[in-house]
Amino acid sequence: MKYQYTYDVKEFGNRLRAIRKKNGYTQEQLADLLLLSVDSISNMENGKTTCMPEHMMKICQIFNVSADYFYFSMDKELLQKEARDIDSLVKLLQACSDVDYSKIYRIIKIMLESLAA
Numbered sequence: 097m098k099y100q101y102t103y104d105v106k107e108f109g110n111r112l113r114a115i116r117k118k119n120g121y122t123q124e125q126l127a128d129l130l131l132l133s134v135d136s137i138s139n140m141e142n143g144k145t146t147c148m149p150e151h152m153m154k155i156c157q158i159f160n161v162s163a164d165y166f167y168f169s170m171d172k173e174l175l176q177k178e179a180r181d182i183d184s185l186v187k188l189l190q191a192c193s194d195v196d197y198s199k200i201y202r203i204i205k206i207m208l209e210s211l212a213a
Contacts, residue, residue: 103167106143111166113141115159130154 116126123137130137130151139145147155152163164170189197 104143105146107169108147108166109141109143111169112147112155115161115165116141119159121158126155126158129158 116123121129123134123141127134127137132151136145140147147166152166155166156163159165162170189200192200
């Protein structure tokens with residue numbers, strides 16, 4: 097069985113840039129998350145350097161895609177949509193004040209009780 101996929105460092109960089117921009121990250125923000133320099137991110141995006149495996153794992157987690165997306169343009173999500181939605185809700189709740197959190201908690205509790213009835 098022969099594999100038809102080839103790795104292209106420039107295409108990798110293009111995909112990294114595209115998904116970074118799509119998700120609203122600057123090079124500086126992504127560099128901070130990966131503990132890298134902005135130059136490192138720029139070099140990866142421009143196909144001048146390859147991505148180390150430990151950084152690849154973190155990038156996949158940040159953007160919720162498998163490494164196949166970056167290496168072979170195969171779009172595979174790491175988390176199911178439902179799991180992402182829960183994560184999004186948790187982030188929203190963490191940003192709420194204590195008063196708002198209490199209100200939201202009561203609303204959800206009332207809604208769940210009415211569904212059970």
